[in-house]
Amino acid sequence: MRDLASRLPSSPGFWRSPLRGPRFTSVLGLVLLVGVPVLFVTGLLSYAAYNPGLSPVNDKTPDKGILGFYLFSWPTDPTWLYRLTQGVHVTLGLALIPVLLAKLWSVVPRLFTLPPVRSLAHALERISLLLLVGGALFVFVTGVLNVQLDYVFPGSFYPLHFYGAWVFFAAFLAHAALKTPAAVRTVRSMRDARRRHPDAADQAADRAADRTSDQTAGQAADDLVAPAPDAPTVSRRGALWAVGGGSLLLLVTSAGRSFDGPLRSTALLAPHGGAEPGGGPNGFQINKTAAYAGIDPAETGEEAWRLVVAGRTGTVRLARADLLRMRQHGAALPIACVEGWSTADQAWRGVRLRDLAALVGFDGDPPDVFVESLQRAGSFRHGALRANQVADPRSLLALSVNGGTLSPDHGYPARIIVPAAPGVLNTKWVARMTFGGLA
Amino acid sequence: MNRAGTNRAGTNLVRRPRPRPPRPSLRSLTGSPVQILLLCCSFALAGYAGVRLLDGDRVGVLLWFVGAALLHDLVLLPLYAVADRAVVRGLGAVRRRAWVLYVRVPAAFSALLLLVWFPLISGRVEERYRSATALSSDGFLGRWLLITAALFGGSALLLALRVLRSATKRRSPDLH
The missing domain is CATH 3.90.420.10 (Oxidoreductase, molybdopterin-binding domain)
Structure with missing residues (x-):
């Protein structure tokens, strides 16, 4: 019986990766803490760029209510304004996918945590996490499908992506407010440990950081650390580099589609990357023929x-x-x-x-x-x-x-x-x- | 209370409190009130947007929203975790555990590209893409295969260099 219990994902012993822990999660969390607001703001700017208040034909989310509180007349200067904001929105969103996936991987043991509810606040937090994870995946998936013209989602892209982003961001704000202090403390203690032991190898610095940060980071995040970890196959720094490498790969295979000429051909897998549609004066990208x-x-x-x-x-x-x-x-x-x-x-x-x-x-x-x-x-x-x-x-x-x-x-x-x-x-x-x- | 603990002469009787089983405090049942307030604010905003999100294909949207989380946590993640464990175990069985990274990184990168660009690579939007943009949609599968080949090829090259270097080191230990 005891043996069976330890084989279930609700048992801490089920999770074996030595990578999991507050340090890995905190670094990824802080990257998203910067990236997600940039995505959200550039997304809101895109909505403003349509001048939805001007006419119903420009507005795909007329029931927005107070969610359109920030709208303003979209300027005509600089001429590359929308090119920049929307290029950043989509390209950064693509590049953040590996970070999001790694972040979700790093905290997945918490999905199975027992008891499922410890207090009212804990119950509310778990509901909020469903909105956070479901919202993040919903917004990323609808965005990724829409840029590939794969309209399989249940409805028009604009309301789904816009309202979905608000649900996601509402949960994101609460999550950021609750978790950022601990994440910052963890990352700071990692940095201090490395400074104190500059010659130590990655894992030795880790152990040194363990000794100092466990007191400062508190016990809240420590349920992520595997009690009986497998032998490591990669260092934490190596894993973070791999996540960054995945982001870089998506970046370099899609960023080129914001430029003409040889740069566009570097966007190997992204829609509207690669070649131009024919030559001559009209040989540039077409949205709809x-x-x-x-x-x-x-x-x-x-x-x-x-x-x-x-x-x-x-x-x-x-x-x-x-x-x-x-x-x-x-x-x-x-x-x-x-x-x-x-x-x-x-x-x-x-x-x-x-x-x-x-x-x-x-x-x-x-x-x-x-x-x-x-x-x-x-x-x-x-x-x-x-x-x-x-x-x-x-x-x-x-x-x-x-x-x-x-x-x-x-x-x-x-x-x-x-x-x-x-x-x-x-x-x-x-x-x-x-x-x-x-x- | 005062009466019960005081006798007629006015002297205080020292009464031992009966040992009681510790009752969970209100605080431990509710958790942090600041956290509750914060989450309620978050729910208010999410609810405001959520009713608008669900105003349409309600079941479809709910299915996609919750389904995305479930599909990721209960299908995608276990799948790649199991695949990764198989690689680690497999290479461990042939005493080549140090090679894990050289398989894992190119495989993960290739799978990532496939996951993100699946509609284009699989050709499921081929018709629409071609007729809307006047661009060819044939190249995506080929380019993904080429990138995958390059990733594994580069990885194999690095591994070969590493094996070669450690072999030279082993052969001439006194030189180092």
Whole structure:
């Protein structure tokens, strides 16, 4: 009977790795303590970048309530702003996966701890840990699947990832408040021990740290230490290097997708890594092709396509040739996707949005604009841009890029391009623009 | 209480308290009140977001949320722990325990890449990826295999160098 009990995961003797203990867990915990808030804040920024308050078409989580307390008008400077924040969000998230997995491995004996509940506070903490672990995995899994276009999760990505992140972060805050002091003490005592015994090998320093830190770290974390450990196959430092190596591997095989040219080809396994889709002026990354969006070539021909611009003074219909006769401007702007990839600056050319606003009675005071695409289904076939975005001299209704006419996949006959805006708000195959009357 | 312990003459009787079984204090039943307060604040925020998270496919979301934790803790983690133990035991049985790292690290890195990029590597999103992005989705499996080969190859090279060096050391002990 006793023998059986010691074979169950609820027995401390079941867990044999000499790596487990407050030191391994604390180092990983402190890495996540820095990393997770960066992910959370860049995620919140991404939501703000969509300008959800402007129009229902920009907002995939209209029931957010107070969770949108921080929202602000998304700026147009610097032009690479969304490229940076969303690139960091996705790339850092990928790089933190090994740290998260190692952290979960390091504390897994606590899942089976007996008695399951010691006090009210302990019971609440265990519920909170379900939210923490379930939330972390839920948010990471939905993010990783979404960037690979694998939409198997139960619902639309935006509300799942946004509300899931809030549940996760609520549990994360409590966990950080409860555990950070002990983690900091543990790591500090490790550092002190190493300083006191600079010549000692890793394991000797460990033993020295054991002697000093057990008094300071308290007994709270010590249930992680295996009472009858197996012989070590790797030092703690070696294991931490391996975790860091895993992060580095994910980083170097995905970070390149935020750049054009040879750097992109270093992103060997990440979506939108590797090669560009063809060459020439239009040979840069495409979010959704014309065929995927269901754009009928018959609707985009010179004869058929007309841009409808509506505003204060009525409605104007313009053929592509009319647009080309208007004053043309250039702007070097990137495409940056919520999926974390982006392109370098492309040389766009076309008509300023504020010049189009002036055509329909907004001369000098460009308002918000509602943009509609030829695309008939799918989210973000409509998008709204705020007045500050319309007023920016670099915001264009682009007709050409890098010296060539827009390709169908990049939005021919005309597309929006706005500095620092998320890719999907740079509406392609524009059919209609309505200035004013959004607010 | 005072009356019971005082006799008529007003002198105090020293009464021994009867030995009682130690009753668990309220504090030991509840735990730290600060912790309880903190967790309740956390639950309030999580609940506020949680009702919005569940507003839709309630069962599906719950299944994914709890299922992710269970699948990780009860399936994925035991699987790789058992695989790792098999490697350690296997190499131990042939007296090559020192080789463990040279198998474990490339295997773990390769498995990590497969875990993260499974939809692309397995080809399950091939159609959608190709039609949405105009990019080829053929290369992912091949590139993952190549990276895996490079990881194991590099590891084998390091091991060979180590074996070679220790062999030279053993052959000429007086030189060192």
